[in-house]
Amino acid sequence: MNRKRIAILVLFIVSFAVVQIFSIMEKESFQSGREEYVAKLNISGGIAGMQIEVNYYGNGSVFYRNFRTNFEKSIQVPGNLSKEFFERLKSLVEAYPEGFKLEPKPGSADFFTYKLTISLKDKIVSFEWTDTSNIVPELNAIVQTISKINDIIVRASKQEIILNVLIDKYEYRVGEKVVFKVVAKNVGDEDLRYSSPTPCHPDFKTIIYFPDGREVEIYPKGVPMDRPCIQVVEERVLESGEERSLEYEYIFNVAGNYRIKVWFPYAQWAEKRWEKEIVIIVC
Structure with missing residues (x-):
């Protein structure tokens, strides 16, 4: 083996060793x-x-x-x-x-x-x-x-449905706007058929639990629930591999720990519902 090949081999060994050392240090x-x-x-x-x-x-x-x-x-x-x-x-x-x-x-x-x-x-x-x-x-x-x-x-x-609440951070200042997204993904092999109380209702029921025991339901951006809506049950489908998401925002004006709980689908009478909860700290 000539000197050039030996030099290349040594360089490779040293490089590999350095990579291993940094990998170990990451969790040292x-x-x-x-x-x-x-x-x-x-x-x-x-x-x-x-x-x-x-x-x-x-x-x-x-x-x-x-x-x-x-x-x-x-x-x-x-x-x-x-x-x-x-x-x-x-x-x-x-x-x-x-x-x-x-x-x-x-x-x-x-x-x-x-x-x-x-x-x-x-x-x-x-x-x-x-x-x-x-x-x-x-x-x-x-x-x-x-x-x-x-x-x-x-x-x-x-579970064939993965329900997640996506948020940038979990600690906020009083008066700061909290923005988060709720995502439901069908990871199963079959389509999920479910009902909504009306065509105007969102796919998710979202409730904020306050430190003093109060509960407030909030709705996604762009979904005003005070508008007139036909009172008829709407059938919906979340196909296999499909995901559905909605964005929410809220401003907390009092310090404390808040729980945000989400259900999918919205209707309480659904044969099966999924839920997810996160905690927001406001100080």
């Missing part, structure tokens, strides 16, 4: 082996006595186990979603390096308890909260990512 703070979880989420409580464990690994794989139903499933998370997961884990640990435990609201009952355990190189950090706790922005961000991963877990097993 976490345990990254397949046999060692990076993070573990335990969910328990509720009326039904729920007990779920989800392990997240450094290679982007996730193992889900429901101890009450004995349902188990392993999936591979898409690269962009895996990157988002690691970035938000890092932000949470940087903001709260010792972890925390958030108590439920006084007087609340039958709530779910969540414990997120993160395995670092030198220690274990835990974050605990309930579905009635006032969660901090960094935790809210990782919860939204976990929700996206859970959608993938559920999708292949029993």
Whole structure:
């Protein structure tokens, strides 16, 4: 082998090694082996006595186990979603390096308890909260990512409709306009036929739950519900592979945590409905 070929081979080996080093450094703070979880989420409580464990690994794989139903499933998370997961884990640990435990609201009952355990190189950090706790922005961000991963877990097993709420951020200032889009996609093999209360009703029912307990239904941009409309049920179809989306906007004038919950289809009498919920923090 001549010197030129040897030089090329050495350059290739060095380049490959550098790529590997940067790949490792990207997740250097976490345990990254397949046999060692990076993070573990335990969910328990509720009326039904729920007990779920989800392990997240450094290679982007996730193992889900429901101890009450004995349902188990392993999936591979898409690269962009895996990157988002690691970035938000890092932000949470940087903001709260010792972890925390958030108590439920006084007087609340039958709530779910969540414990997120993160395995670092030198220690274990835990974050605990309930579905009635006032969660901090960094935790809210990782919860939204976990929700996206859970959608993938559920999708292949029993859902043919994927319902998502697309939003740029989850923390806003008082008086700032919040804009988000609701998307329903038929990922099943068959068309979905459903009914709308009237031809004027949107495909999604969207409700905002205020910190003081109030509920307000909001409608998409360009869909005024105070206009006259023929009172007749309209039959609609969401074909296989098709998606439907609507854009919403709202201004929050009081600080606090707001839940936005969406249902598809709109009609409460539908044989099957899908729902999605996000949390907005206004400060």
